[in-house]
Amino acid sequence: MQLGVNVPNFGPGTDPGVLREWASRIEELGYDLLMMSDHVTVTPDVAERYPEPFYEPFTTLAWLAGLTRTVLLGTTVTVLPYRHPLLVARMAEGLQQLSGGRFVLGVGAGWSRQEYAALGVPFADRGRLTDAHLAALHEARPGGATPVPLWVGGSSRAAIRRAVRHGDAWHPLRVALPWLRATLAAHGDLPALAPRIALDVTAAPATGPDRPAGVGTLDQIADDLAELERLGATAVVLDPYQGDPQQTRTPEPAWQALAALAAHRRTTP
Numbered sequence: 001m002q003l004g005v006n007v008p009n010f011g012p013g014t015d016p017g018v019l020r021e022w023a024s025r026i027e028e029l030g031y032d033l034l035m036m037s038d039h040v041t042v043t044p045d046v047a048e049r050y051p052e053p054f055y056e057p058f059t060t061l062a063w064l065a066g067l068t069r070t071v072l073l074g075t076t077v078t079v080l081p082y083r084h085p086l087l088v089a090r091m092a093e094g095l096q097q098l099s100g101g102r103f104v105l106g107v108g109a110g111w112s113r114q115e116y117a118a119l120g121v122p123f124a125d126r127g128r129l130t131d132a133h134l135a136a137l138h139e140a141r142p143g144g145a146t147p148v149p150l151w152v153g154g155s156s157r158a159a160i161r162r163a164v165r166h167g168d169a170w171h172p173l174r175v176a177l178p179w180l181r182a183t184l185a186a187h188g189d190l191p192a193l194a195p196r197i198a199l200d201v202t203a204a205p206a207t208g209p210d211r212p213a214g215v216g217t218l219d220q221i222a223d224d225l226a227e228l229e230r231l232g233a234t235a236v237v238l239d240p241y242q243g244d245p246q247q248t249r250t251p252e253p254a255w256q257a258l259a260a261l262a263a264h265r266r267t268t269p
Helices: 016-028 044-049 057-065 085-098 113-119 123-140 157-166 177-186 218-230 245-249 252-267
Strands: 002-006 033-036 072-079 103-108 150-153 169-171 196-198 235-239
Touching (some): 002 072, 016 033, 016 252, 033 235, 044 113, 057 072, 085 123, 113 123, 218 252
Parallel strands (some): 002 033, 196 235
């Protein structure tokens, strides 16, 4: 099972130097995948969670492709209705070539009503547009001889349906394990599982039936990863961002958590 990291490509503390350091640490620690979020314009509703500067993921990942050697690079997730699907296919193919076959394209429908309005795309039609764009993208299959893996994000019934129809992997976000077990049991035709979970290391064990995967002590998080592997996950992306943009000013705690988890996994049978 591959293990990756969702890197904040936004926020008041993020700049090219910090992004370069994120990539260096992730690769040095032996993680397999580095992913980034997608917003085209930072409208007020986006800014509450992911404020400026917001580094465009395709450009940033292309730059990081030249600064890394082994780590896979991807989007979690590209909002499909924001761009023509042939443009997305073209950018994905370029990144696949520039990175030496290391690109993963995660896609989804998005959530920002204001961003949709700013781009002149009908928010009410986002599901239909995502379906249409995904069908076109699946037909194009960027990457040539090495097709770009296509991860379909989201936890709704529509997202699961899209993953079954077009995805190389289903990419649900911030899941609790009981819900994930039930969903997998109810859908026997899902593609590979590649969830994005939290990374929030706590001193005391986290409790409760709705505890998100990745929240708790290092032992709990290691158990979550082991359970995800038993459930068939081929990749898991850790998300250390807890929703406070000021976190981006001090990335060191996230780096320490990633280092501690990597060491814990090496030393625990």
